[in-house]
Amino acid sequence: MAASKAFSRATRASFNRAAQRIGNLRKNMVKGMHSGLRVIGEEIMLDVKAARPGAGVPVRTGALRSTGRVEGPDTRGQVALSFGGAAAPYALEQHENTHIHHQVGEARYLVRGVERWQAHGLSVSKALNELDAAIAASAGR
Numbered sequence: 001m002a003a004s005k006a007f008s009r010a011t012r013a014s015f016n017r018a019a020q021r022i023g024n025l026r027k028n029m030v031k032g033m034h035s036g037l038r039v040i041g042e043e044i045m046l047d048v049k050a051a052r053p054g055a056g057v058p059v060r061t062g063a064l065r066s067t068g069r070v071e072g073p074d075t076r077g078q079v080a081l082s083f084g085g086a087a088a089p090y091a092l093e094q095h096e097n098t099h100i101h102h103q104v105g106e107a108r109y110l111v112r113g114v115e116r117w118q119a120h121g122l123s124v125s126k127a128l129n130e131l132d133a134a135i136a137a138s139a140g141r
Contacts, residue, residue: 034073040117041070041079043124048081048113050127051105052134055112057083058094058105067091081110 049068051059059065064083072079084091094100098107106112117123 034077037073037077037079038070041072041081043121044110044113044117045070045081046124047116047127048109050124050131051109052127052131053104054106055116055127055130056105057109058100058102058107060104063087064091064094081113083110 045068048056049065051057051065057065057068064087067085067087068081068083070079070081074080082091083095094102094105095107095109095111100107116127118126
């Protein structure tokens with residue numbers, strides 16, 4: 001009987017240590033996931049800001065593009081991407097109105113950026129290559 005009590009105390013202590021380690025791993029995983037979401041948000045924003053014909057934020061003067069920002073993660077782990085600042089109504093009109101023709105950029109630019117996102121920065125690399133090609137093509141006109 002004494003042996004079983006000692007065994008159950010040791011087992012309980014072992015389980016408590018394991019539970020503590022699992023709890024610590026969970027906390028670290030959550031922190032890592034939050035920072036990972038921030039990286040994904042930054043990659044999407046880079047793709048959207050690398051405006052080119054048919055993709056990215058509409059650019060005429062660059063004012064709208066300069067307002068793009070990534071915020072977070074907040075206490076719930078959420079990351080927010082936004083454009084507009086004081087010009088939010090203008091940014092919303094440019095984003096939502098699919099009848100506006102943009103020489104550079106596109107309507108629904110944030111949604112499209114999320115749709116284009118690929119892991120490991122592949123969408124950003126592709127966007128920058130497309131931007132370089134567009135610049136080279138315009139220089140050759």
